[in-house]
Amino acid sequence: MFSENTTKKPGCIEVICGSMFSGKTEELIRRLKRAQFANQKIEVFKPAIDTRYSDSDVVSHDLHKIFSKPIKDCKMMLEVEDDTQVVGVDEAQFFGADLVEVCQTLANKGKRVIIAGLDTDYLGKPFGPMPGLLAIAEDVQKVHAICVKCGNLANHSHRLSRSKKLVVLGEKDVYEPLCRQCYNKARAEEAAASAE
Numbered sequence: 001m002f003s004e005n006t007t008k009k010p011g012c013i014e015v016i017c018g019s020m021f022s023g024k025t026e027e028l029i030r031r032l033k034r035a036q037f038a039n040q041k042i043e044v045f046k047p048a049i050d051t052r053y054s055d056s057d058v059v060s061h062d063l064h065k066i067f068s069k070p071i072k073d074c075k076m077m078l079e080v081e082d083d084t085q086v087v088g089v090d091e092a093q094f095f096g097a098d099l100v101e102v103c104q105t106l107a108n109k110g111k112r113v114i115i116a117g118l119d120t121d122y123l124g125k126p127f128g129p130m131p132g133l134l135a136i137a138e139d140v141q142k143v144h145a146i147c148v149k150c151g152n153l154a155n156h157s158h159r160l161s162r163s164k165k166l167v168v169l170g171e172k173d174v175y176e177p178l179c180r181q182c183y184n185k186a187r188a189e190e191a192a193a194s195a196e
Contacts, residue, residue: 010110011106011107011108011109011110011111011112011113012107012112012113012138012139013103013104013107013113013115013133013136013137013138013139014031014112014113014114014115014137014138014139014140014141015092015115015116015117015130015133015134015137015139015140015141016028016114016115016116016117016141016143017116017117017118017119017130017134017140017141017142017143018118018119018142018143018144018145018155019118019119019120019144019145019154019155019156019157019177020118020145020157020175020176020177021145021154021175021177022143022144022145022154022155022177023143023145024090024116024117024118024143025058025090025116026064027116027141027143028058028088028090028114028115028116029058029064029065029066031088031114032044032066032086032088032114033066035085035086035112040085040086041081041083041084041085041086042084042085042086042087042088043069043077043080043081043084043086043087043088044058044066044067044068044069044087044088044089044090045068045069045070045071045074045076045077045087045088045089045090046058046068046069046070046071046089046090046091047070047071047072047091047094047095048070048071048072049094049167050070050090050091050094056068056069056070058088058090066088068088068090073098074089074095074096074098074099074102075098075102077089077102077106078102078105078106080106080111084111085111085112086111086112086113086114087106087111087112087113087114088114088115088116089103089113089114089115089116089117090116090117091116091117091118092115092116092117092128092129092130092133093117093118093119093121093127093128093129093130094117094128094167095128095129096128096129097128097129097132098129099128099129099132099133100129100132100133100136103115103133103136104136115133115137117130117133118130118157119131119134119142120155120156120157121157121166122157122158122159122175124156124183124187142155145177146177147177147178147179147182148176148177148178149178149179149182150179150181150182152179152181152182153179154177154178154179154182155179155180156177156178156179156180156183157175157176157177158175158176158177158178158182158183158186158187159174159175160173160174160175160176161174
């Protein structure tokens with residue numbers, strides 16, 4: 001005879017990462033809706049600063065959406081109800097380093113934690129808590145966009161504006177997905193133009 005503790009599924013962390021326009025949010029929504037279809041209780045969070053498509057919903061670029069709770073501090077995720085089975089997190093790169101410990105705590109409580117976020121910033125450097133999340137995750141899926149210059153797989157989010165701020169919310173008017181070669185070429189051209 002099994003006790004209640006031995007039949008409880010162990011928690012885990014799943015990370016979906018990639019560049020802008022690679023389908024990260026779409027994949028997050030797909031996994032969360034499958035969990036809902038299986039009658040699992042879910043809670044979804046996003047950073048309060050992300051109001052591009054909706055103040056409350058997580059919305060993909062092709063406008064699929066799922067209800068979420070916008071939060072300023074990722075520690076608020078620890079307030080999920082005990083019977084919540086799946087916790088979704090979108091735009092994880094905008095949360096601080098505390099997100100790694102928050103996700104560990106939730107997974108250790110038996111929750112399935114599904115995280116979507118940019119793995120690198122516009123400079124091509126690891127973004128926020130993403131490297132730590134990638135290191136502790138049981139499952140990592142890297143998704144790719146298509147390079148708008150040459151059609152190869154893109155893994156860089158090239159910023160079209162000249163802003164030096166780390167966080168600049170935007171869509172196709174501010175970012176374009178580029179492969180390594182096209183990204184390096186664009187950055188070199190920008191550096192040459194700045195030197196003139």
